[in-house]
Amino acid sequence: MAPSDMIVQKFPHLFEPFVIPPVHLKNRITMAPLFTAYGHGDGTVSQLTLEHYKEVATGGVAMIVVANTVVDPSGTLSKHSLRADDDRFLPGLTRLAKTIKGQGSAAVLQINHGGRFARGKTLYAPSSVPIRDIDIGGFYKSALKSLDIQEQWAILSKAIQHPLPKEMSVADIERIITAYAKAAARARKAGFDMVEIHGGTGYLPVQFLSCRTNKRKDRYGGVLENRMRFPIELTQAIKDAVGSDFPVGYRFLADEWLPDGFSLDEAKVFAQRLSVLGVAYLSVTGGTYESFSLPEVAKKSHEPGYMVYLARQIKEVVGLPVITAGRIVTPDLAEEILRERKADLIGLARPLFADPRWPQKARTGQEDAIVHCEDCGTCFQLIVADRPALCSQWDKAKLVKRKAMIKEKQNPTKKILVATDGSENATMGAAYVGDMLANRKDITVTILHIQTEESTKNEAGMREMMNIARSFLVKAGIPEEAITIEVRKRKGGIARDILDEMAAGGYGTIVVGRRGISKAEQFLFGSVSNKIVQNAKDSTVWVVG
Numbered sequence: 056m057a058p059s060d061m062i063v064q065k066f067p068h069l070f071e072p073f074v075i076p077p078v079h080l081k082n083r084i085t086m087a088p089l090f091t092a093y094g095h096g097d098g099t100v101s102q103l104t105l106e107h108y109k110e111v112a113t114g115g116v117a118m119i120v121v122a123n124t125v126v127d128p129s130g131t132l133s134k135h136s137l138r139a140d141d142d143r144f145l146p147g148l149t150r151l152a153k154t155i156k157g158q159g160s161a162a163v164l165q166i167n168h169g170g171r172f173a174r175g176k177t178l179y180a181p182s183s184v185p186i187r188d189i190d191i192g193g194f195y196k197s198a199l200k201s202l203d204i205q206e207q208w209a210i211l212s213k214a215i216q217h218p219l220p221k222e223m224s225v226a227d228i229e230r231i232i233t234a235y236a237k238a239a240a241r242a243r244k245a246g247f248d249m250v251e252i253h254g255g256t257g258y259l260p261v262q263f264l265s266c267r268t269n270k271r272k273d274r275y276g277g278v279l280e281n282r283m284r285f286p287i288e289l290t291q292a293i294k295d296a297v298g299s300d301f302p303v304g305y306r307f308l309a310d311e312w313l314p315d316g317f318s319l320d321e322a323k324v325f326a327q328r329l330s331v332l333g334v335a336y337l338s339v340t341g342g343t344y345e346s347f348s349l350p351e352v353a354k355k356s357h358e359p360g361y362m363v364y365l366a367r368q369i370k371e372v373v374g375l376p377v378i379t380a381g382r383i384v385t386p387d388l389a390e391e392i393l394r395e396r397k398a399d400l401i402g403l404a405r406p407l408f409a410d411p412r413w414p415q416k417a418r419t420g421q422e423d424a425i426v427h428c429e430d431c432g433t434c435f436q437l438i439v440a441d442r443p444a445l446c447s448q449w450d451k452a453k454l455v456k457r458k459a460m461i462k463e464k465q466n467p468t469k470k471i472l473v474a475t476d477g478s479e480n481a482t483m484g485a486a487y488v489g490d491m492l493a494n495r496k497d498i499t500v501t502i503l504h505i506q507t508e509e510s511t512k513n514e515a516g517m518r519e520m521m522n523i524a525r526s527f528l529v530k531a532g533i534p535e536e537a538i539t540i541e542v543r544k545r546k547g548g549i550a551r552d553i554l555d556e557m558a559a560g561g562y563g564t565i566v567v568g569r570r571g572i573s574k575a576e577q578f579l580f581g582s583v584s585n586k587i588v589q590n591a592k593d594s595t596v597w598v599v600g
């Protein structure tokens with residue numbers, strides 16, 4: 056017997072393959088969603104997002120659930136959330152799915168609407184229940200304890216000023232359900248293997264399920280049958296949008312852990328309904344923002360496998376694959392849960408954040424070398440403060456690298472995109488960059504041309520202009536290796552294509568020439584530079600000419 060076979064036999068259940076039809080999983084370890092605030096400020100996928108998920112996928116996990124992607128701007132929880140509410144997010148999401156799958160993990164996109172916990176002026180919720188009426192003060196207090204007092208106050212005062220949520224009209228409900236369905240369809244289009252509805256933590260689907268937040272008198276409120284209507288309709292709409300061969304999973308709240316909240320008995324009925332709808336799996340959790348701060352809940356959540364009993368009870372009433380998460384720190388505990396058939400799959404959020412190689416180490420008999428999550432709360436405190444997550448268990452080298460990437464993400468002016476159509480003005484844009492940033496060694500410049508029918512006919516001339524642009528930069532002392540030339544085929548409008556490229560590449564500055572098309576055409580359609588000035592977000596636009 057080969058040594059690796061013997062090693063796998065130490066955790067035979069953990070390394071047994073599994074199928075969520077039609078997706079094959081190489082083992083039973085999944086990454087439970089862990090929001091990191093690594094996205095760009097405009098909701099696009101950053102280099103840091105790619106780096107993070109690639110590292111996790113390389114560590115041997117069978118499936119990764121990418122956390123908390125926005126289905127509609129009204130449901131955004133953080134300015135760093137990834138978004139799937141428009142086709143312009145497709146290039147980044149496609150890159151992300153490819154990155155994860157390229158390392159042999161299945162890629163799942165979790166989609167969410169924050170409802171009354173979202174940011175923004177109009178908050179949508181089943182009922183107009185003010186947030187301050189509900190005791191989340193304790194939650195914030197414990198989550199923020201390591202921040203300095205001024206920062207705590209800034210975050211708390213923002214929470215207190217949360218506007219009163221608007222009771223959703225039936226038209227609002229239909230619009231948001233459509234947004235979920237469209238986002239799910241985009242996940243499929245981007246190449247994800249599955250989509251996961253975020254039905255935990257107190258977000259919109261839970262707000263409908265819980266009597267605490269749902270006071271409606273219409274068919275979406277009152278008895279359980281009515282409170283289940285919104286999540287059931289949205290699950291059905293998603294299934295219709297993605298097709299029967301594309302798995303739709305559900306992050307499932309099995310108990311709100313509040314005396315008058317959504318209970319385990321109700322959750323069992325809801326689980327059965329989701330099963331009939333053909334949901335692919337249930338990823339079972341307990342608690343919401345409103346119960347996390349209760350002393351008994353806080354105490355319980357430090358215990359290893361604290362949510363396994365919920366998974367087991369839900370598994371008893373449905374025939375669906377069940378994922379359990381929650382301080383499953385060691386491979387021994389994970390193996391025991393599977394051996395005793397308490398769940399079918401293991402979800403690791405913080406353990407994989409602390410050590411992405413957890414699965415690989417368990418498989419190769421190096422489980423003693425696993426760097427364990429110490430439950431210190433650092434990752435959580437940072438994201439509550441809307442800052443990118445870090446882990447106190449990372450070694451110095453990783454911490455330094457991550458901090459540098461975070462800095463780069465937050466200060467991306469160093470990545471410059473010079474868009475050129477081969478005109479003199481556009482080429483002068485490169486000279487202008489050279490003048491402004493002469494001898495800077497900390498920038499990278501990409502000279503981008505979106506190919507049109509016209510420019511394809513004059514490819515040699517176009518290349519020449521791009522090389523002239525490059526030579527201006529080199530003459531200005533910008534290192535040659537920091538300059539790239541990219542030619543892309545036109546997909547939509549030129550301005551839209553440039554903006555997509557900009558968002559996908561995380562460029563902080565874009566340089567465009569003002570000219571090009573005839574005055575009449577400009578009058579009718581608007582110029583490329585005007586469109587870029589109007590639509591570029593979180594970046595600087597230089598218009599030359």
Ligand SMILES: Cc1cc2nc3c(=O)[nH]c(=O)nc-3n(C[C@H](O)[C@H](O)[C@H](O)COP(=O)(O)O)c2cc1C
Nearest residue numbers: 087088089090122123380381382403404405434435
């Ligand atoms: C920093 C942080 C971010 C999280 N983000 C999400 C999320 O976006 N979606 C979600 O369903 N659960 C989220 N969770 C909950 C985790 O998926 C998981 O259920 C919980 O952390 C317990 O598992 P663990 O001990 O393996 O971390 C988050 C947890 C933490 C600590």
